[in-house]
Amino acid sequence: MVERLSVIGVGLIGGSFAMAARRAGLVGEVVGYGRRPENLRLAVERGAIDRIAATLPEAAAGANVILLAAPVGRCVALARELRPHAAPDALLTDVGSVKARLVADLEVAWGDGARVVGAHPIAGSEQTTVRAARADLFVGRRCVLTPTPATSPAALALVRRLWEGVGALVEEMDAAHHDALLARVSHAPHLIAYALVDAVAAWEHGAEALARAGSGFVDTTRVAGSAPELWRDVLLANAPAVRAALAEFRRALAAFEDALARDDGPGLEVGLERARAARARLGGGS
Amino acid sequence: MVERLSVIGVGLIGGSFAMAARRAGLVGEVVGYGRRPENLRLAVERGAIDRIAATLPEAAAGANVILLAAPVGRCVALARELRPHAAPDALLTDVGSVKARLVADLEVAWGDGARVVGAHPIAGSEQTTVRAARADLFVGRRCVLTPTPATSPAALALVRRLWEGVGALVEEMDAAHHDALLARVSHAPHLIAYALVDAVAAWEHGAEALARAGSGFVDTTRVAGSAPELWRDVLLANAPAVRAALAEFRRALAAFEDALARDDGPGLEVGLERARAARARLGGGS
Numbered sequence: 001m002v003e004r005l006s007v008i009g010v011g012l013i014g015g016s017f018a019m020a021a022r023r024a025g026l027v028g029e030v031v032g033y034g035r036r037p038e039n040l041r042l043a044v045e046r047g048a049i050d051r052i053a054a055t056l057p058e059a060a061a062g063a064n065v066i067l068l069a070a071p072v073g074r075c076v077a078l079a080r081e082l083r084p085h086a087a088p089d090a091l092l093t094d095v096g097s098v099k100a101r102l103v104a105d106l107e108v109a110w111g112d113g114a115r116v117v118g119a120h121p122i123a124g125s126e127q128t129t130v131r132a133a134r135a136d137l138f139v140g141r142r143c144v145l146t147p148t149p150a151t152s153p154a155a156l157a158l159v160r161r162l163w164e165g166v167g168a169l170v171e172e173m174d175a176a177h178h179d180a181l182l183a184r185v186s187h188a189p190h191l192i193a194y195a196l197v198d199a200v201a202a203w204e205h206g207a208e209a210l211a212r213a214g215s216g217f218v219d220t221t222r223v224a225g226s227a228p229e230l231w232r233d234v235l236l237a238n239a240p241a242v243r244a245a246l247a248e249f250r251r252a253l254a255a256f257e258d259a260l261a262r263d264d265g266p267g268l269e270v271g272l273e274r275a276r277a278a279r280a281r282l283g284g285g286s
Numbered sequence: 287m288v289e290r291l292s293v294i295g296v297g298l299i300g301g302s303f304a305m306a307a308r309r310a311g312l313v314g315e316v317v318g319y320g321r322r323p324e325n326l327r328l329a330v331e332r333g334a335i336d337r338i339a340a341t342l343p344e345a346a347a348g349a350n351v352i353l354l355a356a357p358v359g360r361c362v363a364l365a366r367e368l369r370p371h372a373a374p375d376a377l378l379t380d381v382g383s384v385k386a387r388l389v390a391d392l393e394v395a396w397g398d399g400a401r402v403v404g405a406h407p408i409a410g411s412e413q414t415t416v417r418a419a420r421a422d423l424f425v426g427r428r429c430v431l432t433p434t435p436a437t438s439p440a441a442l443a444l445v446r447r448l449w450e451g452v453g454a455l456v457e458e459m460d461a462a463h464h465d466a467l468l469a470r471v472s473h474a475p476h477l478i479a480y481a482l483v484d485a486v487a488a489w490e491h492g493a494e495a496l497a498r499a500g501s502g503f504v505d506t507t508r509v510a511g512s513a514p515e516l517w518r519d520v521l522l523a524n525a526p527a528v529r530a531a532l533a534e535f536r537r538a539l540a541a542f543e544d545a546l547a548r549d550d551g552p553g554l555e556v557g558l559e560r561a562r563a564a565r566a567r568l569g570g571g572s
Contacts, residue, residue, distance in 0.1 A: 073551070184492075196475060197562075198541075199537065203470055205467060209467045209471045214427075220507075220508070249482055269518040272517055276480070282499050282504055
């Protein structure tokens with residue numbers, strides 16, 4: 001049981017976690033801090049947080065656990081601003097989609113690596129505000145924790161209990177490995193989806209093409225509806241792995257295109273079937 | 287009212303059209319022909335067709351309208367085989383996702399360009415059998431007709447009435463223009479989705495990554511669950527336009543990657559926001 005949880009950034013992820021933790025009785029009081037007052041008021045109305053902190057010092061004061069659920073690029077500065085006002089033994093954790101560099105920087109900013117635990121719940125959607133928050137968002141979804149040699153076992157255990165308490169399937173992983181995996185199945189695919197929409201829109205008949213797109217294009221590009229600010233940060237923070245993933249993707253696409261250029265039906269079909277079969281092994285969804 | 291409709295290939299599209307046309311009273315009798323006897327029996331059970339034609343000559347005999355709903359690569363050979371057994375004034379139409387070369391070849395194979403009408407209902411999914419057929423599949427979905435100078439106005443009007451009768455929003459378009467549009471919003475995106483899965487699967491930690499993929503990756507790659515045989519044909523038949531679309535996509539992706547390589551946060555965000563805004567103009571889905 002955490003007496004006071006402060007959530008910095010009460011959007012889809014921060015709001016859903018707070019809502020779920022309150023309902024599960026994992027926390028005594030939840031304090032919320034954010035940039036948009038109307039969003040924080042909605043968070044109170046929706047039962048995600050008990051009260052609003054008007055300032056960062058107020059959010060830090062008396063918190064046992066501080067959850068950073070802000071855009072990745074703002075987390076380190078927030079940690080620095082929170083630190084002087086937080087209890088010495090306050091635990092700092094986050095929900096960023098990229099971990100290695102971020103957690104290392106958070107450990108420095110927090111001045112006490114033992115009480116910093118990186119976490120990444122693999123859930124969410126292109127919705128980003130607390131309006132879309134749900135207490136069951138994490139049920140049955142994976143949440144990756146990325147402890148470092150500095151992490152205290154007690155802090156790690158507490159963060160694990162919180163995520164398991166809201167229904168997530170928790171696993172621990174090396175942060176760099178996490179970032180390499182996510183570059184392949186999330187970060188690079190986001191950039192590919194954005195690029196695909198951008199290319200069609202820039203084509204001379206782009207408006208007409210977009211108006212006629214079927215459900216396949218809608219699905220393929222759904223993640224390109226995600227918030228640019230959030231994805232700018234994630235992509236920049238994981239740039240080397242994302243670029244490696246893009247190079248692998250370009251090679252695979254070039255092989256398909258080569259079969260197309262050679263009018264090689266059997267070769268093309270073998271490749272399509274190989275990909276179709278691999279997709280059947282996906283963990284989530286259909 | 288069509289006295290007898292023959293559907294060649296009773297899968298998701300052919301089966302749904304037949305089912306919808308029967309229920310709407312647009313056709314007297316529907317005869318189905320296909321490669322898999324168990325699929326045809328299911329088509330009878332599900333009320334998609336009245337009876338099964340055991341052979342192509344039997345499917346052709348007495349049909350007023352013949353709907354080709356087979357893989358694009360088989361359509362011309364099927365038309366040639368059907369022709370000698372069909373009535374002189376029988377109308378031939380199709381549902382292929384690619385039109386220019388196919389319709390030109392069908393006009394030659396049918397020997398009477400006036401009675402050939404190319405059609406492409408923009409509906410469907412990665413399901414392909416009659417098991418997934420639904421009478422309402424085309425309701426509110428677009429169906430593109432691609433008449434040529436040879437097409438008779440009466441034949442065109444009949445095909446329009448049939449598609450409007452099953453609920454589709456019918457529009458006419460030049461076949462080459464259709465193929466250029468579809469290359470951008472369907473054909474190239476399919477190849478991109480297949481290549482994305484293929485690249486992740488080939489990566490050294492690919493199996494682990496696929497097992498951890500979230501709903502975003504599931505959506506982005508959904509169309510890579512489509513039947514390789516069908517997409518091999520479509521991609522080959524529209525190869526020049528698909529390759530042009532891929533070149534445009536590669537340029538857009540390279541621009542994003544360039545911003546990433548330069549650690550250009552503002553430039554990256556502008557591009558992501560431009561794509562997000564373009565996606566908000568999509569005709570279908572969310």
